[in-house]
Amino acid sequence: MSNLAFAQTNYRSHDPSSQPRALRSAMxxxxxxxxxxxxxxCADDYPDNVEFDEHDGSAAHFxxxxxxxxLVGYVRLIRPDVDQRFPIETRCPLSIEAAARPxxxxxxxxxxxxxxxxxxxxxxxxxxxxxxxxxxxAFAGDRRHEAPQILLSLYRQMYAYSRRCSIRYWYAxxxxxxxxxxxxxxxxxxxxxxxxxxxxxxxxYLADLRDLEARVGVRRPELLDWLQKPMS
Numbered sequence: 743m744s745n746l747a748f749a750q751t752n753y754r755s756h757d758p759s760s761q762p763r764a765l766r767s768a769m770x771x772x773x774x775x776x777x778x779x780x781x782x783x784c785a786d787d788y789p790d791n792v793e794f795d796e797h798d799g800s801a802a803h804f805x806x807x808x809x810x811x812x813l814v815g816y817v818r819l820i821r822p823d824v825d826q827r828f829p830i831e832t833r834c835p836l837s838i839e840a841a842a843r844p845x846x847x848x849x850x851x852x853x854x855x856x857x858x859x860x861x862x863x864x865x866x867x868x869x870x871x872x873x874x875x876x877x878x879x880a881f882a883g884d885r886r887h888e889a890p891q892i893l894l895s896l897y898r899q900m901y902a903y904s905r906r907c908s909i910r911y912w913y914a915x916x917x918x919x920x921x922x923x924x925x926x927x928x929x930x931x932x933x934x935x936x937x938x939x940x941x942x943x944x945x946x947y948l949a950d951l952r953d954l955e956a957r958v959g960v961r962r963p964e965l966l967d968w969l970q971k972p973m974s
Contacts, residue, residue, distance in 0.1 A: 764805050768816040769794050775856050782941045797829070797853065802907075804899040806892045815892035817855040819900055819909075822846035829853070830913045834946040836935040844911040844948070850904065851913040857892050890923075897929070901951070901969050910951050915944040927965070928958045 769792035776793050777785040783793060797820045806815035822828055826846040830836075836843075843849075904912070914931055916924075921931050931947035938944065958966045 764813065765798075765803055766792065767813040768803060768805060769798075771813060771816055771856060771858060772854055774859070776854075776941070779859065780942070801853070802850070802900075802903055804896050804903070806895045814858045814861050815856065815896055817896045817900065818853050819850040819903065819912075820853050821850055828913055830915050830946050833940050834915060834935050834938050834944075836946055838934050838948075844950075848909055849911040849913065850900075850909050852900065855893075855896065861892060894927075898969055899973070902973055904951060905970075912949045912951065914947045914949070915940050916947055917943065918945055921945065921947055928961045929954060930957055 772793035773785070773788055773791050776782045777788060788794075798818070801818040801820050803818045804816065805813055808814050820828060828846075828849070828851045830851055831840075831843075900912075903909075912931075916931070918937070921933075924931060929949070930953065931949045933945050934948045935946040938946075955966060958969070
């Protein structure tokens with residue numbers, strides 16, 4: 743469990759008193775990734791070099807910092823809008839009918855998952871930096887092998903928040919290699935639609951956290967213990 747301890751020690755959630763500063767840093771990172779590196783959004787629309795949208799006010803934000811208190815990873819959980827819908831439902835073709843989808847009040851959508859560029863695999867990698875061969879891409883003296891630990895830290899924070907807030911289901915729009923990498927950790931996300939262009943080629947997924955707990959509990963009980971351990 744040394745890798746998980748590393749994630750817990752060096753990549754932690756923010757002090758609530760520092761949230762405005764942390765969120766500003768996250769929006770700057772979002773601008774760098776979505777507007778400059780990937781050109782998913784027009785940089786001219788964000789003259790202050792911070793990327794934000796209508797979901798930020800009601801979303802839960804999660805951060806990973808390194809030992810020098812620098813932001814190295816970020817993700818948010820979006821809750822349903824006033825119409826009880828999620829961005830994934832309007833931007834992705836889904837194969838499950840509306841009546842069969844999880845109750846909105848028990849659901850959140852994973853959004854803006856990212857790792858800072860210098861912590862990713864190799865120059866030229868896609869946005870997430872934690873895709874297909876991440877775990878085998880470590881090089882001596884290269885911080886980019888730490889990206890999976892950042893990812894685990896962020897998922898642990900989301901999981902703790904979801905347990906507190908009675909959230910059972912997660913929507914996610916992901917590249918397929920990232921979904922396969924998560925599956926190797928026994929984080930099972932089920933595809934619920936075809937691949938589409940939504941900030942790059944992604945597939946919509948849905949995870950049931952009760953199923954995830956059962957799967958991880960059988961195959962990686964030490965990982966489930968770490969996920970459920972109170973965060974310091």
